[in-house]
Amino acid sequence: xxxxxxxxxxxxxxxxxxxxxxxxxxxxxxxxxxxxxxxxxxxxxxxxxxxxxxxxxxxxxxxxxxxxxxxxxxxxxxxxxxxxxxxxxxxxxxxxxxxxxxxxxxxxxxxxxxxxxxxxxxxxxxxxxxxxxxxxxxxxxxxxxxxxxxxxxxxxxxxxxxxxxxxxxxxxxxxxxxxxxxxxxxxxxxxxxxxxxxxxxxxxxxxxxxxxxxxxxxxxxxxxxxxxxxxxxxxxxxxxxxxxxxxxxxxxxxxxxxxxxxxxxxxxxxxxxxxxxxxxxxxxxxxxxxxxxxxxxxxxxxxxxxxxxxxxxxxxxxxxxxxxxxxxxxxxxxxxxxxxxxxxxx
Numbered sequence: 001x002x003x004x005x006x007x008x009x010x011x012x013x014x015x016x017x018x019x020x021x022x023x024x025x026x027x028x029x030x031x032x033x034x035x036x037x038x039x040x041x042x043x044x045x046x047x048x049x050x051x052x053x054x055x056x057x058x059x060x061x062x063x064x065x066x067x068x069x070x071x072x073x074x075x076x077x078x079x080x081x082x083x084x085x086x087x088x089x090x091x092x093x094x095x096x097x098x099x100x101x102x103x104x105x106x107x108x109x110x111x112x113x114x115x116x117x118x119x120x121x122x123x124x125x126x127x128x129x130x131x132x133x134x135x136x137x138x139x140x141x142x143x144x145x146x147x148x149x150x151x152x153x154x155x156x157x158x159x160x161x162x163x164x165x166x167x168x169x170x171x172x173x174x175x176x177x178x179x180x181x182x183x184x185x186x187x188x189x190x191x192x193x194x195x196x197x198x199x200x201x202x203x204x205x206x207x208x209x210x211x212x213x214x215x216x217x218x219x220x221x222x223x224x225x226x227x228x229x230x231x232x233x234x235x236x237x238x239x240x241x242x243x244x245x246x247x248x249x250x251x252x253x254x255x256x257x258x259x260x261x262x263x264x265x266x267x268x269x270x271x272x273x274x275x276x277x278x279x280x281x282x283x284x285x286x287x288x289x290x291x292x293x294x295x296x297x298x299x300x301x302x303x304x305x306x307x308x309x310x311x312x313x314x315x316x317x318x319x320x321x322x323x324x325x326x327x328x329x330x331x332x333x334x335x336x337x338x339x340x341x342x343x344x345x346x
Contacts (some may be wrong), residue, residue: 024233062097077206081124097159131210172247177293178313185278202263209282217299224292253313
């Protein structure tokens with residue numbers, strides 16, 4: 001099957017898969033649209049949400065699947081087992097669903113320490129208990145030495161969507177307040193520190209955490225929540241661009257309002273990274289109608305993972321784009337990256 005070449009930037013990648021195809025940026029979007037959507041297209045899939053919403057016999061269920069690769073397997077604040085459970089729970093929660101059941105499968109490389117595997121599974125089990133979900137099915141495959149990087153994990157998840165909850169990346173409306181649940185970039189900088197042995201100042205740990213309690217706390221206080229997303233690969237910038245394009249609205253965010261820890265800010269200055277593009281694994285961005293923004297913010301701040309939540313911007317009527325108002329009053333357009341600053345972080 002040939003793939004149409006549209007630009008010099010993409011022509012060199014049409015025939016081979018690159019690491020950047022898994023980074024969540026423009027190449028990832030091209031891969032999904034040109035290969036997977038073309039092969040599997042159906043009305044549910046092409047909505048491109050974090051979870052598919054299906055309605056068997058009148059029920060409203062969220063169903064999702066994901067795969068996890070990270071190096072190293074253990075990092076400050078988490079490991080691949082916790083990452084897999086939290087990431088799947090969060091995909092369900094971003095549709096407003098109550099996560100119920102997970103499935104988990106492992107591809108194990110020959111020579112992996114049994115003790116390491118036990119630690120990973122125990123961590124996954126602890127994360128499932130924290131999120132109040134059950135792991136009810138799974139599978140295991142073993143491949144030869146060199147055919148995998150110790151272990152890869154694949155998950156699936158099922159959740160129930162409460163009546164009256166309709167959350168989608170296409171639902172942002174002019175006037176919506178944009179709420180971020182906490183500091184950016186902790187996960188990606190923690191991975192980099194562990195992988196490269198970089199002694200950044202302070203204690204930087206991954207924010208890897210289940211977000212279903214945070215979502216439930218918001219929805220208990222208001223049903224004016226229109227969009228939820230967890231800014232993982234590609235960070236906040238990529239997530240906001242996805243929402244702007246899906247909803248066909250403009251977003252304006254305030255740099256001064258975006259929470260970033262001093263440790264992450266210093267690391268970004270040293271490495272030349274933009275924290276807006278760093279991956280997170282325990283943060284969410286919510287678009288809430290102005291009538292419910294205060295209640296949603298109160299709900300977020302009532303749970304541990306949302307203590308630092310802030311309103312960072314607003315949806316405006318204009319063509320789809322994301323604009324950052326800088327701390328000195330300037331304005332710059334925030335675009336989607338082509339590749340990634342750091343591979344294999346989620």
